[in-house]
Amino acid sequence: MxxxxxxxxxxxxxxxxxxxxxxxxxxxxxxxxxxxxxxxxxxxxxxxxxxxxxxxxxxxxxxxxxxxxxxxxxxxxxxxxxxxxxxxxxxxxxxxxxxxxxxxxxxxxxxxxxxxxxxxxxANFIDHKELEPPFITLVVSGGHTYIVYMEDFGKFEILGQTRDDAAGEAFDKVARSIGLGYPGGPKIDKVSKNGNDDAIKFPKANFHDNSIDFSFSGVKSAVLNYINNANMKNEEIIVEDVAASFQKAVVEVLVENVLKACKKKKVDKIAIAGGVASNSCLRATMEKECGKRGIKVLFPSLKLxxxxxxxxxxxxxxxxxNGRTSEITLNAVPNLKLGQR
CATH class of the missing domain: 3.30.420.40 (ATPase, nucleotide binding domain)
Structure with a gap:
């Protein structure tokens, strides 16, 4: 049949x-x-x-x-x-x-x-029809930053997450502070192409408890302090350099942590997801570092x-x-956690 x-x-x-x-x-x-x-x-x-x-x-x-x-x-x-x-x-x-x-x-x-x-x-199942669990996924968007081990369809283990701002949220706040406006992610990505990403050394948060969690409030604050100090001293602020240096600091920690997750779970397949997955620096850096290690990395198309x-x-x-449907009493859950039903 x-x-x-x-x-x-x-x-x-x-x-x-x-x-x-x-x-x-x-x-x-x-x-x-x-x-x-x-x-x-x-x-x-x-x-x-x-x-x-x-x-x-x-x-x-x-x-x-x-x-x-x-x-x-x-x-x-x-x-x-x-x-x-x-x-x-x-x-x-x-x-x-x-x-x-x-x-x-x-x-x-x-x-x-x-x-x-x-x-x-x-979204990756649509663009990569051969994709099957298990794999590591990095979810990076305006409201969320997670590293997740997808063991099977509908079966998730959160390995790391942001302890404060999401990556996309930090992009938006920094873009606003350097006069680029909203939405911040695409605008920072665009101007960064004309900037020097080594011009300013912004901090990357690393925790001492061996976790692969993220924190982006520190780098966001560092950008704001840099701008304030430059303004007080009447120094020129090169927006392209600030954007590129900030973007590099965020992307490097995203890539480092997701590679640690692959090592921890002995997985050689990564699927990236969320709005920040369209960032060209993240895509290029992830492909480069995964290529060195023989890890397959997948991205959804920009629309997805x-x-x-x-x-x-x-x-x-x-x-x-899998037989999981919802009752007609289904309600909105604004703080719904991954894997929560």
């Missing part, structure tokens, strides 16, 4: 992107529509939660309709509805969760709540690095085939 394809309609609204996608068997994307709010939040210098929630309400219906149209499917073709239920901004999450619950109920299909971080990891529903649909498929 021929195995039935599982078509999942997925919804993502955890922050400032409203996205809907149709994903088949966790690996094939028929559509992935993203309505970004970057232009709206840029004038505020960051995401305003209330504004984000209102925008999600405005666009979620047309975004879902467009995802179905592009996939050339109707709701009758859908086997399950998936939605991000955490972590994220509570108001933003609630828009997606409530819509997905109503939709799943109306068309009488299973509802699958997905952890946003698991979604980021699963940022928040999108295709990655949620991929993660949901592996939940579905």
């Amino acid at each position: 021929e195995k039935k394809d599982i078509k999942i309609l997925a919804i993502e609204s955890s922050c400032d992107e409203t996205s809907a996608a149709v994903v088949v068997n966790g690996r094939e994307v028929l559509s992935n529509i993203i309505a970004s709010q970057i232009d709206i939040h840029t004038k505020f210098g960051g995401v305003v939660p209330e504004v984000a929630s209102r925008k999600h309400i405005e666009v979620i219906v047309p975004v879902v309709e467009e995802a179905l149209n592009e996939a050339n499917l109707t709701l009758e073709d859908i086997d399950a509805v998936a939605v991000t239920y955490g972590p994220g901004l509570v108001g933003a999450l609630l828009v997606g969760v409530q819509y997905a619950k109503a939709l799943a109920y109306a068309i009488d299909v299973p509802l699958i709540g997905v952890n946003h971080i698991e979604g980021h990891i699963s 690095c940022t928040d999108n529903a295709a990655m949620i649909g991929s993660a949901a498929y592996f939940e579905y085939i």
Whole structure:
């Protein structure tokens, strides 16, 4: 008997992107529509939660309709509805969760709540169809920085995480301090190409307890102190050099720690995930260092690095085939932890 394809309609609204996608068997994307709010939040210098929630309400219906149209499917073709239920901004999450619950109920299909971080990891299953656990994954985004051992589908062990700022958050704060604005990650990446990354030695946090946790508050503070000192002395601040030196300090510690994780777990495969995975310095450094050690490193395509529903649909498929679905009472969990159910 021929195995039935599982078509999942997925919804993502955890922050400032409203996205809907149709994903088949966790690996094939028929559509992935993203309505970004970057232009709206840029004038505020960051995401305003209330504004984000209102925008999600405005666009979620047309975004879902467009995802179905592009996939050339109707709701009758859908086997399950998936939605991000955490972590994220509570108001933003609630828009997606409530819509997905109503939709799943109306068309009488299973509802699958997905952890946003698991979604980021699963983006690699779309672009690298041969990828199977076990592997080490580095999740780096605006709100999260984790080193995770993925032993099997849905089975995670957190090996390291940030003790303060996430890497992407540090990028945003430093970008703002040197006048680049929001969103900080892409802007620092761009100007760094014209800078000297050895111009300034910014600190890298290393813990004495042999952990591979991260801390980015120190390097962020070091950048702010450098700028303040230069201003007080009327010294010229070369933005490109500050950006490149800061980026190097962050990237080096990300790479060092994930390589330690590979050694610890005796794994020769790394999958990078999250918005900062699109950073060109991180990609180049990781490929160079992994190449020296015979470690395979995988990155999602740029579109799948940022928040999108295709990655949620991929993660949901592996939940579905393992019999894990959600009750209609599913609620948003803004501080949801990886592996928490």
